[in-house]
Amino acid sequence: MHAQIVLFDGFDPLDVVAPYEVLIAGSDFVGGDLEVELVSAEGPRLVRGGCTGSRPLQLEATNYLDPTKPGYVIVPGALGPVDADPDEVATIPVLLARFGDTEAGPLMRRALAHPDVTVATVCGGSLALAMAGLLDGRHANTHHLGTQVLEATGAIPVDARVVDDGDLVTAGGVTSGLDLALHLLDRSYGPRIALAVEAYFAFERRGTVWTNRGALPQAV
Template structure:
Protein backbone atom coordinates (compact mmCIF):
# COMPACT_ATOMS: atom_id res chain seq x y z
CA UNK A 1 0.00 0.00 0.00
CA UNK A 2 1.22 3.49 -0.77
CA UNK A 3 1.47 6.45 1.57
CA UNK A 4 -0.83 9.39 1.01
CA UNK A 5 -0.29 13.11 1.54
CA UNK A 6 -3.62 14.88 1.67
CA UNK A 7 -3.63 18.55 0.74
CA UNK A 8 -5.06 21.26 2.95
CA UNK A 9 -7.74 22.12 0.37
CA UNK A 10 -9.62 18.90 1.16
CA UNK A 11 -12.85 19.23 3.20
CA UNK A 12 -12.48 21.61 6.14
CA UNK A 13 -13.50 20.85 9.73
CA UNK A 14 -16.42 22.23 11.65
CA UNK A 15 -17.80 21.05 14.99
CA UNK A 16 -15.47 18.99 17.18
CA UNK A 17 -16.47 15.49 18.20
CA UNK A 18 -17.42 15.07 21.86
CA UNK A 19 -14.32 13.04 22.73
CA UNK A 20 -11.80 15.66 21.54
CA UNK A 21 -12.02 19.07 23.13
CA UNK A 22 -8.79 20.21 21.44
CA UNK A 23 -9.83 19.64 17.85
CA UNK A 24 -7.02 20.03 15.34
CA UNK A 25 -7.62 22.84 12.85
CA UNK A 26 -6.98 22.57 9.10
CA UNK A 27 -3.73 24.52 9.35
CA UNK A 28 -2.05 21.92 11.52
CA UNK A 29 -0.81 18.91 9.54
CA UNK A 30 -1.40 15.44 10.94
CA UNK A 31 0.93 12.47 10.91
CA UNK A 32 -1.14 9.28 10.72
CA UNK A 33 0.33 5.79 10.85
CA UNK A 34 -0.87 2.20 10.95
CA UNK A 35 0.95 -0.88 12.23
CA UNK A 36 1.41 -3.70 9.71
CA UNK A 37 2.23 -7.29 10.65
CA UNK A 38 1.95 -10.82 9.33
CA UNK A 39 -1.51 -12.40 9.45
CA UNK A 40 -3.39 -9.28 10.44
CA UNK A 41 -6.95 -8.99 9.16
CA UNK A 42 -6.63 -6.66 6.18
CA UNK A 43 -9.99 -4.98 6.77
CA UNK A 44 -8.76 -3.94 10.21
CA UNK A 45 -6.14 -2.00 8.25
CA UNK A 46 -7.80 -1.12 4.95
CA UNK A 47 -11.20 -0.16 6.37
CA UNK A 48 -9.74 2.68 8.45
CA UNK A 49 -7.29 3.41 5.60
CA UNK A 50 -10.28 4.41 3.46
CA UNK A 51 -11.13 7.04 6.08
CA UNK A 52 -7.70 8.17 7.24
CA UNK A 53 -6.27 8.54 3.73
CA UNK A 54 -8.96 11.17 3.08
CA UNK A 55 -8.36 13.33 6.17
CA UNK A 56 -7.35 16.83 5.10
CA UNK A 57 -3.82 18.17 5.50
CA UNK A 58 -2.44 14.84 6.66
CA UNK A 59 0.23 12.30 5.82
CA UNK A 60 -0.72 8.65 6.15
CA UNK A 61 1.85 5.86 6.18
CA UNK A 62 2.05 2.22 7.13
CA UNK A 63 4.85 1.01 9.43
CA UNK A 64 6.18 -2.48 10.01
CA UNK A 65 9.14 -4.29 11.51
CA UNK A 66 10.52 -4.32 7.97
CA UNK A 67 9.41 -3.20 4.52
CA UNK A 68 9.29 -6.76 3.22
CA UNK A 69 5.81 -7.79 2.04
CA UNK A 70 3.60 -9.60 4.55
CA UNK A 71 0.37 -11.49 3.99
CA UNK A 72 -2.88 -11.02 5.81
CA UNK A 73 -4.58 -14.05 7.33
CA UNK A 74 -6.22 -14.87 4.00
CA UNK A 75 -3.12 -14.31 1.87
CA UNK A 76 -3.41 -10.71 0.66
CA UNK A 77 0.08 -9.23 0.21
CA UNK A 78 0.72 -5.85 1.89
CA UNK A 79 3.86 -3.76 2.21
CA UNK A 80 4.86 -1.17 4.79
CA UNK A 81 6.01 2.26 3.67
CA UNK A 82 8.72 2.37 6.34
CA UNK A 83 10.01 0.56 9.40
CA UNK A 84 8.92 1.23 12.96
CA UNK A 85 12.25 2.90 13.67
CA UNK A 86 11.67 5.39 10.85
CA UNK A 87 8.28 6.54 12.08
CA UNK A 88 8.00 10.11 13.37
CA UNK A 89 5.89 10.89 16.39
CA UNK A 90 2.40 10.19 15.11
CA UNK A 91 -0.65 12.29 15.88
CA UNK A 92 -2.85 9.26 15.22
CA UNK A 93 -1.56 5.73 15.70
CA UNK A 94 -3.72 2.88 14.40
CA UNK A 95 -3.29 -0.69 15.69
CA UNK A 96 -5.22 -3.31 13.71
CA UNK A 97 -5.84 -6.90 14.79
CA UNK A 98 -6.13 -10.38 13.35
CA UNK A 99 -4.70 -13.77 14.23
CA UNK A 100 -1.16 -12.45 13.76
CA UNK A 101 -1.59 -10.27 16.82
CA UNK A 102 -0.82 -13.29 19.00
CA UNK A 103 2.76 -13.52 17.70
CA UNK A 104 3.43 -9.93 18.81
CA UNK A 105 2.19 -10.16 22.38
CA UNK A 106 5.76 -10.63 23.68
CA UNK A 107 7.54 -8.71 20.92
CA UNK A 108 9.46 -5.96 22.72
CA UNK A 109 10.21 -4.03 19.53
CA UNK A 110 6.53 -3.73 18.64
CA UNK A 111 5.26 -3.21 22.19
CA UNK A 112 7.87 -0.54 22.94
CA UNK A 113 6.96 1.23 19.68
CA UNK A 114 3.28 1.19 20.63
CA UNK A 115 4.05 2.57 24.11
CA UNK A 116 6.28 5.31 22.74
CA UNK A 117 3.83 6.36 20.04
CA UNK A 118 0.86 6.26 22.41
CA UNK A 119 2.67 8.52 24.89
CA UNK A 120 2.85 11.36 22.36
CA UNK A 121 -0.16 10.71 20.12
CA UNK A 122 -3.29 12.80 20.04
CA UNK A 123 -5.31 9.64 19.40
CA UNK A 124 -4.66 5.92 19.75
CA UNK A 125 -7.04 3.79 17.73
CA UNK A 126 -7.33 0.00 17.85
CA UNK A 127 -9.47 -2.30 15.76
CA UNK A 128 -10.49 -5.83 16.70
CA UNK A 129 -7.72 -7.69 18.59
CA UNK A 130 -5.41 -4.74 18.13
CA UNK A 131 -6.80 -3.89 21.57
CA UNK A 132 -4.99 -6.95 22.93
CA UNK A 133 -1.70 -5.53 21.64
CA UNK A 134 -2.46 -2.32 23.53
CA UNK A 135 -3.17 -4.52 26.54
CA UNK A 136 0.15 -6.34 26.19
CA UNK A 137 1.82 -2.92 26.10
CA UNK A 138 0.17 -2.13 29.45
CA UNK A 139 -2.07 0.59 28.03
CA UNK A 140 -5.50 -0.81 28.92
CA UNK A 141 -5.28 -0.76 32.72
CA UNK A 142 -8.33 1.11 33.99
CA UNK A 143 -9.57 1.93 30.49
CA UNK A 144 -12.98 1.23 28.99
CA UNK A 145 -12.39 -0.83 25.86
CA UNK A 146 -13.85 -3.24 23.35
CA UNK A 147 -12.54 -5.78 20.86
CA UNK A 148 -13.77 -8.60 18.61
CA UNK A 149 -16.56 -10.60 20.25
CA UNK A 150 -14.44 -13.78 20.25
CA UNK A 151 -11.78 -12.06 22.39
CA UNK A 152 -14.01 -9.74 24.40
CA UNK A 153 -13.85 -11.90 27.54
CA UNK A 154 -10.05 -11.47 27.63
CA UNK A 155 -10.09 -7.73 28.22
CA UNK A 156 -10.12 -7.98 32.05
CA UNK A 157 -6.76 -9.81 31.94
CA UNK A 158 -5.26 -6.56 30.70
CA UNK A 159 -6.92 -4.46 33.40
CA UNK A 160 -9.53 -3.08 31.00
CA UNK A 161 -13.19 -2.39 31.71
CA UNK A 162 -15.03 -4.29 28.93
CA UNK A 163 -17.77 -2.34 27.16
CA UNK A 164 -19.89 -4.31 24.71
CA UNK A 165 -20.32 -1.59 22.10
CA UNK A 166 -19.20 -1.24 18.49
CA UNK A 167 -17.02 1.79 19.25
CA UNK A 168 -15.76 2.78 22.69
CA UNK A 169 -14.00 6.06 23.52
CA UNK A 170 -11.87 6.53 26.63
CA UNK A 171 -10.01 9.83 26.61
CA UNK A 172 -7.75 9.89 23.56
CA UNK A 173 -8.11 6.12 23.08
CA UNK A 174 -10.72 4.84 20.63
CA UNK A 175 -11.52 1.14 20.36
CA UNK A 176 -13.47 -0.49 17.54
CA UNK A 177 -14.88 -3.99 17.93
CA UNK A 178 -14.39 -6.59 15.20
CA UNK A 179 -13.20 -6.01 11.64
CA UNK A 180 -15.81 -3.77 9.91
CA UNK A 181 -16.31 -1.81 13.13
CA UNK A 182 -12.98 -0.21 12.24
CA UNK A 183 -14.75 1.92 9.64
CA UNK A 184 -17.21 3.23 12.23
CA UNK A 185 -14.42 3.94 14.69
CA UNK A 186 -12.26 5.62 12.06
CA UNK A 187 -15.09 7.98 11.12
CA UNK A 188 -15.48 8.89 14.78
CA UNK A 189 -11.73 9.52 15.03
CA UNK A 190 -11.89 11.71 11.90
CA UNK A 191 -14.71 13.71 13.45
CA UNK A 192 -12.65 14.23 16.58
CA UNK A 193 -9.66 15.46 14.62
CA UNK A 194 -11.27 17.46 11.83
CA UNK A 195 -14.92 17.90 12.75
CA UNK A 196 -18.21 16.16 12.02
CA UNK A 197 -18.68 17.80 8.61
CA UNK A 198 -15.39 16.46 7.28
CA UNK A 199 -16.11 13.00 8.68
CA UNK A 200 -19.53 13.00 7.03
CA UNK A 201 -18.02 14.15 3.75
CA UNK A 202 -15.60 11.22 3.91
CA UNK A 203 -18.49 8.87 4.67
CA UNK A 204 -20.38 10.19 1.66
CA UNK A 205 -17.41 9.74 -0.68
CA UNK A 206 -17.06 6.17 0.60
CA UNK A 207 -20.82 5.68 0.13
CA UNK A 208 -20.71 3.99 3.51
CA UNK A 209 -24.35 3.14 4.13
CA UNK A 210 -24.33 -0.56 5.01
CA UNK A 211 -27.47 -2.63 4.48
CA UNK A 212 -26.36 -6.20 5.26
CA UNK A 213 -28.57 -9.02 3.96
CA UNK A 214 -28.55 -10.74 7.36
CA UNK A 215 -28.50 -9.68 11.01
CA UNK A 216 -25.69 -12.12 11.85
CA UNK A 217 -23.02 -9.49 12.49
CA UNK A 218 -23.10 -9.94 16.27
CA UNK A 219 -23.27 -13.01 18.52
CA UNK A 220 -26.32 -11.36 20.07
CA UNK A 221 -28.23 -11.41 16.79
CA UNK A 222 -26.74 -14.30 14.79
CA UNK A 223 -28.49 -17.71 14.84
CA UNK A 224 -27.32 -19.83 17.77
CA UNK A 225 -26.02 -22.63 15.55
CA UNK A 226 -23.88 -20.13 13.61
CA UNK A 227 -22.40 -18.74 16.82
CA UNK A 228 -21.74 -22.23 18.15
CA UNK A 229 -20.00 -23.38 14.99
CA UNK A 230 -17.88 -20.23 14.93
CA UNK A 231 -16.80 -20.75 18.53
CA UNK A 232 -15.81 -24.34 17.78
CA UNK A 233 -13.76 -23.20 14.80
CA UNK A 234 -12.02 -20.61 16.97
CA UNK A 235 -11.44 -22.90 19.96
CA UNK A 236 -7.70 -23.37 19.41
CA UNK A 237 -6.87 -19.70 18.92
CA UNK A 238 -9.13 -18.74 21.82
CA UNK A 239 -7.24 -21.10 24.15
CA UNK A 240 -3.92 -19.73 22.95
CA UNK A 241 -5.04 -16.13 23.40
CA UNK A 242 -6.33 -16.85 26.89
CA UNK A 243 -3.03 -18.43 27.92
CA UNK A 244 -1.19 -15.38 26.62
CA UNK A 245 -3.63 -13.02 28.35
CA UNK A 246 -3.09 -14.81 31.66
CA UNK A 247 0.66 -14.46 31.25
CA UNK A 248 0.33 -10.74 30.51
CA UNK A 249 -1.98 -10.34 33.51
CA UNK A 250 0.73 -11.83 35.73
CA UNK A 251 3.31 -9.46 34.25
CA UNK A 252 1.04 -6.45 34.81
CA UNK A 253 -0.04 -7.55 38.27
CA UNK A 254 -3.69 -7.70 37.20
CA UNK A 255 -5.98 -9.96 39.19
CA UNK A 256 -8.97 -11.34 37.31
Protein backbone atom coordinates in the same frame (compact mmCIF):
# COMPACT_ATOMS: atom_id res chain seq x y z
CA MET B 1 -1.01 15.25 11.18
CA HIS B 2 -0.07 11.61 10.68
CA ALA B 3 -2.06 8.38 10.71
CA GLN B 4 0.20 5.31 10.94
CA ILE B 5 -1.49 1.96 10.40
CA VAL B 6 0.68 -0.78 11.85
CA LEU B 7 1.21 -3.97 9.86
CA PHE B 8 2.39 -7.16 11.56
CA ASP B 9 2.56 -10.76 10.41
CA GLY B 10 -0.94 -12.21 10.43
CA PHE B 11 -2.83 -8.89 10.37
CA ASP B 12 -6.48 -8.88 9.30
CA PRO B 13 -6.61 -7.18 5.87
CA LEU B 14 -10.04 -5.61 6.39
CA ASP B 15 -8.92 -4.08 9.70
CA VAL B 16 -6.23 -2.27 7.70
CA VAL B 17 -7.91 -1.45 4.40
CA ALA B 18 -11.18 -0.09 5.85
CA PRO B 19 -9.60 2.69 7.97
CA TYR B 20 -6.92 3.29 5.33
CA GLU B 21 -9.50 4.05 2.62
CA VAL B 22 -11.57 6.27 4.92
CA LEU B 23 -8.57 8.23 6.17
CA ILE B 24 -7.15 8.68 2.66
CA ALA B 25 -10.49 10.09 1.52
CA GLY B 26 -10.56 12.34 4.57
CA SER B 27 -7.07 13.56 3.74
CA ASP B 28 -8.22 14.47 0.24
CA PHE B 29 -11.14 16.46 1.68
CA VAL B 30 -8.79 18.47 3.93
CA GLY B 31 -6.29 19.21 1.20
CA GLY B 32 -3.74 16.54 2.16
CA ASP B 33 -3.25 17.71 5.75
CA LEU B 34 -3.51 14.12 7.01
CA GLU B 35 -0.60 11.87 5.97
CA VAL B 36 -1.68 8.23 5.96
CA GLU B 37 0.88 5.44 5.73
CA LEU B 38 1.31 1.74 6.35
CA VAL B 39 4.18 1.07 8.74
CA SER B 40 5.76 -1.78 10.65
CA ALA B 41 7.97 -2.02 13.70
CA GLU B 42 10.69 -3.52 11.51
CA GLY B 43 10.51 -0.82 8.84
CA PRO B 44 9.77 -1.06 5.12
CA ARG B 45 8.88 -4.61 4.11
CA LEU B 46 6.20 -6.79 2.59
CA VAL B 47 3.99 -8.01 5.43
CA ARG B 48 1.95 -11.17 5.04
CA GLY B 49 -1.58 -10.91 6.37
CA GLY B 50 -3.46 -13.70 8.04
CA CYS B 51 -6.02 -15.85 6.27
CA THR B 52 -8.66 -18.45 6.92
CA GLY B 53 -8.07 -20.19 3.59
CA SER B 54 -5.18 -20.38 1.14
CA ARG B 55 -5.09 -16.80 -0.15
CA PRO B 56 -3.23 -14.51 2.26
CA LEU B 57 -2.90 -10.86 1.31
CA GLN B 58 0.45 -9.09 1.46
CA LEU B 59 0.69 -5.35 1.99
CA GLU B 60 3.78 -3.18 1.89
CA ALA B 61 4.88 -1.21 4.92
CA THR B 62 6.65 1.86 3.56
CA ASN B 63 8.13 3.21 6.78
CA TYR B 64 9.08 2.48 10.37
CA LEU B 65 6.50 2.86 13.11
CA ASP B 66 7.38 6.18 14.77
CA PRO B 67 5.78 6.56 18.22
CA THR B 68 6.60 10.28 18.31
CA LYS B 69 4.77 11.45 15.18
CA PRO B 70 1.77 13.60 16.17
CA GLY B 71 -1.54 12.04 15.22
CA TYR B 72 -2.84 8.49 15.24
CA VAL B 73 -1.25 5.05 15.47
CA ILE B 74 -3.78 2.41 14.43
CA VAL B 75 -3.35 -1.27 15.31
CA PRO B 76 -5.45 -3.87 13.44
CA GLY B 77 -6.42 -7.30 14.66
CA ALA B 78 -5.32 -10.65 13.28
CA LEU B 79 -6.93 -13.16 10.93
CA GLY B 80 -6.70 -16.91 11.23
CA PRO B 81 -8.33 -19.92 12.87
CA VAL B 82 -9.69 -19.61 16.37
CA ASP B 83 -10.04 -23.25 17.36
CA ALA B 84 -6.84 -25.14 16.55
CA ASP B 85 -3.75 -26.49 18.27
CA PRO B 86 -1.67 -23.33 18.90
CA ASP B 87 1.49 -25.46 18.86
CA GLU B 88 0.78 -26.39 15.25
CA VAL B 89 -1.26 -23.51 13.83
CA ALA B 90 -0.92 -19.74 14.24
CA THR B 91 -4.33 -19.06 15.74
CA ILE B 92 -5.63 -15.53 16.25
CA PRO B 93 -4.65 -15.49 19.98
CA VAL B 94 -1.13 -16.64 19.05
CA LEU B 95 -0.77 -13.97 16.36
CA LEU B 96 -1.99 -11.23 18.72
CA ALA B 97 0.29 -12.39 21.54
CA ARG B 98 3.28 -12.36 19.19
CA PHE B 99 2.67 -8.68 18.46
CA GLY B 100 3.74 -7.65 21.95
CA ASP B 101 6.83 -9.87 21.77
CA THR B 102 8.18 -8.04 18.73
CA GLU B 103 9.67 -4.56 18.52
CA ALA B 104 6.10 -3.30 18.23
CA GLY B 105 5.50 -3.84 21.96
CA PRO B 106 7.88 -1.18 23.32
CA LEU B 107 7.10 1.15 20.43
CA MET B 108 3.39 1.04 21.26
CA ARG B 109 4.18 1.68 24.92
CA ARG B 110 6.01 4.83 23.83
CA ALA B 111 3.13 5.83 21.57
CA LEU B 112 0.63 5.49 24.42
CA ALA B 113 2.84 7.65 26.63
CA HIS B 114 3.33 10.41 24.04
CA PRO B 115 1.08 13.45 24.61
CA ASP B 116 0.64 14.15 20.90
CA VAL B 117 -0.29 10.59 19.90
CA THR B 118 -3.66 8.86 20.04
CA VAL B 119 -3.56 5.08 19.73
CA ALA B 120 -6.51 3.46 17.98
CA THR B 121 -7.36 -0.19 17.40
CA VAL B 122 -9.70 -2.26 15.28
CA CYS B 123 -11.13 -5.59 16.44
CA GLY B 124 -8.36 -7.70 18.01
CA GLY B 125 -5.87 -4.83 17.90
CA SER B 126 -6.93 -3.91 21.44
CA LEU B 127 -6.26 -7.49 22.53
CA ALA B 128 -2.74 -7.29 21.09
CA LEU B 129 -2.09 -4.24 23.26
CA ALA B 130 -3.88 -5.70 26.27
CA MET B 131 -1.92 -8.95 26.15
CA ALA B 132 1.26 -6.86 26.03
CA GLY B 133 0.18 -5.27 29.32
CA LEU B 134 -0.60 -1.87 27.82
CA LEU B 135 -4.32 -1.41 28.55
CA ASP B 136 -4.54 -1.97 32.30
CA GLY B 137 -7.39 0.15 33.67
CA ARG B 138 -8.33 1.54 30.26
CA HIS B 139 -11.82 1.47 28.74
CA ALA B 140 -11.76 -0.47 25.48
CA ASN B 141 -13.66 -2.72 23.10
CA THR B 142 -12.75 -5.60 20.81
CA HIS B 143 -14.47 -8.37 18.85
CA HIS B 144 -17.19 -9.89 21.03
CA LEU B 145 -15.34 -13.22 21.12
CA GLY B 146 -12.40 -11.55 22.86
CA THR B 147 -14.23 -9.57 25.55
CA GLN B 148 -13.36 -11.98 28.37
CA VAL B 149 -9.68 -11.94 27.37
CA LEU B 150 -9.74 -8.15 27.33
CA GLU B 151 -11.15 -8.07 30.85
CA ALA B 152 -8.72 -10.71 32.09
CA THR B 153 -5.77 -8.53 31.07
CA GLY B 154 -6.96 -5.63 33.22
CA ALA B 155 -8.81 -3.54 30.66
CA ILE B 156 -12.39 -2.36 31.21
CA PRO B 157 -14.60 -3.70 28.39
CA VAL B 158 -17.28 -1.38 27.04
CA ASP B 159 -20.06 -2.68 24.80
CA ALA B 160 -20.01 0.06 22.16
CA ARG B 161 -18.97 -0.04 18.52
CA VAL B 162 -16.39 2.69 19.12
CA VAL B 163 -14.96 3.50 22.55
CA ASP B 164 -13.19 6.86 22.93
CA ASP B 165 -11.05 6.87 26.07
CA GLY B 166 -9.10 10.02 25.23
CA ASP B 167 -5.73 9.02 23.82
CA LEU B 168 -7.03 5.48 23.25
CA VAL B 169 -9.83 4.81 20.77
CA THR B 170 -10.91 1.21 20.19
CA ALA B 171 -13.49 -0.42 17.94
CA GLY B 172 -15.29 -3.77 17.84
CA GLY B 173 -15.45 -6.31 15.02
CA VAL B 174 -13.77 -5.93 11.65
CA THR B 175 -16.22 -3.63 9.83
CA SER B 176 -16.05 -1.19 12.74
CA GLY B 177 -12.78 0.03 11.26
CA LEU B 178 -14.94 2.21 9.01
CA ASP B 179 -16.70 3.76 12.02
CA LEU B 180 -13.41 4.16 13.88
CA ALA B 181 -11.76 6.08 11.04
CA LEU B 182 -14.81 8.31 10.55
CA HIS B 183 -14.78 9.12 14.27
CA LEU B 184 -11.09 10.01 14.09
CA LEU B 185 -11.79 12.36 11.18
CA ASP B 186 -14.63 13.92 13.16
CA ARG B 187 -12.34 14.37 16.18
CA SER B 188 -9.60 16.06 14.21
CA TYR B 189 -11.40 17.91 11.44
CA GLY B 190 -15.05 18.11 12.46
CA PRO B 191 -18.36 16.61 11.33
CA ARG B 192 -18.39 18.24 7.88
CA ILE B 193 -15.34 16.25 6.82
CA ALA B 194 -16.67 13.03 8.35
CA LEU B 195 -20.04 13.51 6.62
CA ALA B 196 -18.33 14.22 3.29
CA VAL B 197 -16.47 10.91 3.55
CA GLU B 198 -19.67 9.09 4.57
CA ALA B 199 -21.38 10.45 1.46
CA TYR B 200 -18.39 9.53 -0.70
CA PHE B 201 -18.50 5.90 0.43
CA ALA B 202 -22.31 5.73 0.77
CA PHE B 203 -21.84 4.55 4.36
CA GLU B 204 -23.26 5.81 7.63
CA ARG B 205 -21.62 5.32 10.98
CA ARG B 206 -23.39 2.94 13.36
CA GLY B 207 -24.06 3.34 17.06
CA THR B 208 -23.15 5.94 19.65
CA VAL B 209 -19.47 6.54 20.36
CA TRP B 210 -18.82 5.84 24.06
CA THR B 211 -16.88 8.48 25.98
CA ASN B 212 -16.14 8.58 29.69
CA ARG B 213 -18.39 11.51 30.54
CA GLY B 214 -22.00 12.35 31.32
CA ALA B 215 -24.57 10.89 33.68
CA LEU B 216 -24.49 7.23 34.62
CA PRO B 217 -27.62 5.28 33.61
CA GLN B 218 -29.86 4.25 36.48
CA ALA B 219 -31.25 0.75 36.84
CA VAL B 220 -34.72 0.37 35.31
